[in-house]
Amino acid sequence: MEVSFVIVTKNRAEALAFTLEKIRLLLEPSKHEVLVFVDGCAATQAIQSDFPWVKWYGVAKSIGASPARNRLYQNAVGSILIGLDDDAHPLTLTCIEKCKSVFENHPNLGIIAFQEVRGLFASDAEALLQAEQQPIFYTTNDFVGCGFAIKNEVYQKTNGFPLWMDIYGEETCVAYEVLNAGYDIVYDNSILVNHRVDKQQRVAQGKYYFRFQKQLKNTIFFFLVYRKNPFWPIVKTILHNFKKYALKDFTYFSLFWRAMFEVVFHFFSVLKYRKPLNNSTLQKIKNLQALKY
Numbered sequence: 001m002e003v004s005f006v007i008v009t010k011n012r013a014e015a016l017a018f019t020l021e022k023i024r025l026l027l028e029p030s031k032h033e034v035l036v037f038v039d040g041c042a043a044t045q046a047i048q049s050d051f052p053w054v055k056w057y058g059v060a061k062s063i064g065a066s067p068a069r070n071r072l073y074q075n076a077v078g079s080i081l082i083g084l085d086d087d088a089h090p091l092t093l094t095c096i097e098k099c100k101s102v103f104e105n106h107p108n109l110g111i112i113a114f115q116e117v118r119g120l121f122a123s124d125a126e127a128l129l130q131a132e133q134q135p136i137f138y139t140t141n142d143f144v145g146c147g148f149a150i151k152n153e154v155y156q157k158t159n160g161f162p163l164w165m166d167i168y169g170e171e172t173c174v175a176y177e178v179l180n181a182g183y184d185i186v187y188d189n190s191i192l193v194n195h196r197v198d199k200q201q202r203v204a205q206g207k208y209y210f211r212f213q214k215q216l217k218n219t220i221f222f223f224l225v226y227r228k229n230p231f232w233p234i235v236k237t238i239l240h241n242f243k244k245y246a247l248k249d250f251t252y253f254s255l256f257w258r259a260m261f262e263v264v265f266h267f268f269s270v271l272k273y274r275k276p277l278n279n280s281t282l283q284k285i286k287n288l289q290a291l292k293y
Contacts, residue, residue: 002031003096004078004152008068009086010039013047015196020051022089026096029053036086037072039063064166066173069145073160078152084193085146091117091124091131091192098191099149110154110183111175113140113291114147114191120198127194136189141288142175143185147193150178157181164225164270168211169218176226180281187291213255216241217262221270228276 005023009016016036023034035055038044040062048056057072073081080099084090092098095114102112115136121127148171158177161170175185219237223230238260246256277285 001033001078002100003033003080003082004076005032005034005082005084006037006069006072006076007035007084007086008037008039008065008072009044010041010062010065011043012086013041013044015087016044017047017050018196019084019086019089020054023084024053026090026093027053032096033076033078035072035076037068039065039068065145066161066165066167066170067163069161069170070163073155076152080149081152081155082149083145083147085195087197088116088146088193088195090147091128091194092190095191098188102186102188102191103149103151106184106186108182108184109186110151110178110181111143111185112149112191113143113185113187114149114193115187115189116144116146116195116293117192118195118197120196121194124194128192131192132189136187138187138289140185140187140291141179141285142291143171143187144291144293145171146195147191149191150174151183154178154181154183159273159275162225162273164221164266164273165218166214168214169222173222173226176277176281176285177275179284180277209251209255212241212245212252213259216256216259220259220263221266224267224270225273225275226277228279 007016007019020034027034033055034053035057038056038058040059055075057075080103082099099112103109115131117127117131119127119130158174158181160174162173165173178185220234223233223237227233242256245252247253
């Protein structure tokens with residue numbers, strides 16, 4: 001199998017169906033497969049019979065996006081894994097061929113980060129008008145989960161998507177482990193996905209509050225797992241978030257202390273995953289051009 005499309009979904013059956021219909025146009029069944037993990041969402045079961053060519057996996061009770069990805073990717077057999085969000089679809093109709101070509105031309109490459117075009121559009125043609133037009137290709141230190149490709153053999157040399165994190169930051173964990181294993185990550189804007197998000201609606205729904213609590217906890221655990229000397233980075237993270245957010249907004253204040261409680265409660269269970277990065281990797285990460293979000 002050449003390529004596996006891998007998608008984790010939760011409570012977005014309609015968006016997932018749209019994405020799968022887009023992917024179907026790109027597939028050669030003898031060479032490509034599509035795997036979907038349903039993370040505790042009974043409503044998604046209603047559409048599974050509409051896509052018999054999809055390999056379905058899932059759990060009755062949600063385990064979080066990162067553990068779900070960890071489980072799903074273990075079942076993918078393609079030499080290249082193309083990861084998408086359930087509300088993101090390829091705009092580049094030749095994305096499979098492009099991914100294969102980039103990997104073939106760069107033997108030490110582990111991950112390709114795609115260009116993300118955010119927003120709701122009437123057509124793919126309209127979405128493409130919002131994309132970067134000049135070719136951009138550079139080595140970077142991260143990728144976004146809504147659209148990327150990773151060599152399966154490289155992914156297997158990492159611990160995979162972290163089990164100690166539920167959502168927000170899991171991509172960076174995989175990216176750093178890929179870099180630590182001696183492979184490169186590139187951003188290639190010639191491979192595009194439309195991430196069909198409504199920014200205003202997300203703000204109205206309080207997504208940024210939700211993200212704050214998750215990211216604060218995950219950042220602390222990230223330092224605990226990957227830094228040889230995590231104490232001061234953790235202290236600085238706590239103080240920064242307390243001053244910038246918790247002191248200025250009651251909701252942030254409440255979420256800050258919830259995150260602190262979760263850190264204390266799960267501290268020792270996360271500690272067992274500790275795997276500090278090499279100093280050379282940390283320096284490489286610092287010197288690489290950051291990914292443009």
